[in-house]
Amino acid sequence: MLSFDETAFLQKSRSTVALRPQIEALVDRLTTKGIRNVLLVGAGGTFAAVWPYEHLAHRFSTLPVRSAIAAELITSGDASLGEGTVAVFTSVSGTTDDALRAVEYCKAHGALTIGFTGYAESPLASMVDEALISEPEAWPFDVQLLLFTTRLLSNRGEFSGYEKFADELAAIPEIMVQVARQADAPASDFALKHKDTNYHFLSGTGNLWGFTYLYSMCILEEMQWLHTTRVHGAEFFHGSLELIQEDTSLLLFRGEDETRPLMDRVVDFANKYSHNVTVVDTADYPLEGISPEFRGLLSPLVADTAASRISKHLEKQRDHSLDLRRYYRVVEY
Template identity: 60%
Template sequence: MLDFKEQEFRTQIGSAVGLRPQIEELVDLLQQQGIDNVLLVGSGGTYAQMLPYEYWARRMSTLPIRAAISKELVESGEALLSESTLAVFTSVSGTTADVLEAIEYVKAEGATTVAFTGHPDSAIAKAVTHSLVSQPKTWPFDMQLLLLIGRLLSVRGEFSDYATVAGELMGLPDALLSVARKAEAQAETFAAAHKATDYHFLIGGGPLWGFTYLFSMCILEEMQWLRTTRVNSSEFFHGSLELLEDDTSVLIFKGEDETRVLTERAEKFAKRISKDVTVFDTKDYELTGFSPVTRALIGPIVMDTVMDRVAKHLAKVRDHSLDIRRYYRVMDY
């Protein structure tokens, strides 16, 4: 597979799901403290990655759990922020300035802070109350967030499938490796066909909306300098559909949750207009040993693995490294 380090991949995924005992111990401690609201705080990709868990909690729990953009939180505040707030942060580098500022902001209000990162000596790891460290460069953070929110809901009596889901997550290293291998052919084909495409229209919904936002903004825009439109499948028929033409590159992300029907509705319409619709569907992957409830929840993790293959091939055919930036962390702002 192109630019894929199998052992490193296994180790990183394994280290993330291996945090389960620490996460469960932490949640039990937080329950004793009387945590009564949760902020999932990030910037850019890490904010987008919080969205599935806000969405999930909104459906399952009466515990206020919301995703917040670091800088906006600092400037606008949060009415529930107090000594009984749990604020959760993630950072690959452990150095994101907006996240560090947000940590200090919520700490000043008495919040308990938790960070998931791959660098135990980073500024973010040192700034929080509780730091849970996986292997360096571990991405995504969905496994840790799924365990954390799942355990929180479980101890509140709002998620009876937690033990099943948490147990099945231990099989992710092998399962996601199989996903990556199967996705390679579609990724190579897509990249070859879209070497010169300078605009993509992305559709996803429910727990995959955060990933749709992430791939559009972080990969295609930030890392490839391509223009995009992204729309939640539930909102597709309220504006953005007017941008479709017969040659528009449309990327559709389909999961196995209750909003799949909304994405399929958008897919059917898009295919009536455009001759260039590519569907990425978690149902196409076997995921042996994973129950339907878990398959729905790990949609963002599976899709991240699939689209990582697409990103690598797209970068190759376009001769545009995923690592170069013009402005981000290059210019002051």
């Protein structure tokens, strides 16, 4: 596959699964001590990437869990922040300035801070109260956040089948390699067809809304300098549908949680009024070894793996490096 190092991919993925004992021990200690609320704090892609786990908590738990933009949290504050708050941070490099300032802010207000990152010597790892380290550049953080969230809810009696689910996650590295292989040919076709397309309309729902936002802003806009519109599938019919024309490129992410019917409506409408519809449907992937009742929880990881193939093929077809930036970490702002 184009720009896919299977050995490195497996090594990074296995390092996230290997954190299970540490995550379980940490969550068990926190549960015993008592948790009043949880903040999932991020910036840019890491902010969007925690939305599925806020969504998961809202579906199953009475524990207050919310996502927060690091810079806004510092500026606006949060009345719920204090003793008994657990603030969770994710950062691949462990150097994101907004996240680091938010760690300081949360600690100053009495929260216990947890950091998932790939670098043990990074500023984030040294600043948080509890650091859980995977292999460098291990992205995304879905396995870690799934283990953390489901263990926490399981301890509260709000998620059943945790041990079975966590056991099945051990096969995720190999499963995601198969997802990448299956997604590669359609991704190549998409990139060839759309190498000159400058505008894409993206939509998703439920635990795929965060990834939809992330792929629109952090990949197509930041890494490919393409124009996009992104809208939650439940809001699609409240304004944004007026932008759809017969040549509009729509990239639609359809998952397997309870919001799937909302995306069915969007897909049906899109196919009626545009001939440029691409659907990334997590149900198309076998995910052998994952029980049916858990498949929906993995939709963000499946979508990320499949769409990463689109990214690599766009990079080639458009001759535009995914590492090229005009402003981000290039100029002062």
